[in-house]
Amino acid sequence: MATARFLARRGCSNSRRRRSTASSRCGPGFSGGPAPSSHVRASRRGAGSGRDRKRGSCHSASRHHSRVSRNGWPTMTLLAAAIGARANAYAPYSGFSVGAAIRCPDGSVHAGCNVENVAYPEGTCAEAGAIAAMVAAGRTAIAEVWVVSDGPELVTPCGGCRQKLAEFADAGVPVVLADLGGERARTTVGALLPGAFGPAHLAGTSE
Template sequence: MSLLDAARAVRERAYAPYSRFKVGAAIRVPSGQVYSGCNVENVAYPEGTCAEAGAIAAMIAAGETQIIEVAVIADAPAPVPPCGGCRQKLAEFARGETPVLLATTGGQTLATTVGELLPGRFEVAHMAGSE
């Protein structure tokens, strides 16, 4: 199963009764293992979970800490990028050149990288000397 296929499969399990906007995400780690996540809405909108955050949580729960590839899929007219918070979450575990494939359920894709999605990202090096 490709990374995009994993994202597509988990998207079907998204819990999106309010927006009806289902999103699936899958991430690959150096061992080749794939972790996936879907958005989970809550009636108190800000309390929901994004698909990318769910995939990262699954990865961390499995003891992994490095992302080497990302795929995100949604039913939209154009590929949908991760929100700002998820871009920072992805950057925590990925390098700037880590490939990200954004896709629509209709087959449109956009290839990018974590660095292109989040230029000037905040990193631990920015905290040096903050003592």
């Protein structure tokens, strides 16, 4: 009986240790999606399959943290976060999944995916989802944006999402366009939306 109790306690301790180790690999400051994974492949029919989600793990993101972007921040954190969010995209009508990840000035990362609706205009874009996750986490400034898709052409934020990004990002904030293999092009919020409507346009208006 004493031996059985000892083995049970040891098994519990090992289980807690494994959970703690897995959590530490993912790193702090991530919100709005599953643990980042660079080898999750989303279904072309829309949402990623259950098998894909089970295969996803956070160690693949941490393995690439040695890569840095032009501003010195780890790029794979944002790429993996966007890919991980894209794996959960709900796209049963278009079959086209998109993931987005935002880095804030404090280094926190917030991700989102596109969510379609049978009433088509009610669907939301990946960038909007990432912004919502950022604001829900108490942040209101964007330092970098990644948008990930898996089509033959690069996907840029739509007009509405460009305005949403401009609400929280300066014109010079980089927007990286990527596929599942990594970065393919780079632009800025200002280049995507020149002459953006902003708070200055409301100056002097009566309440």
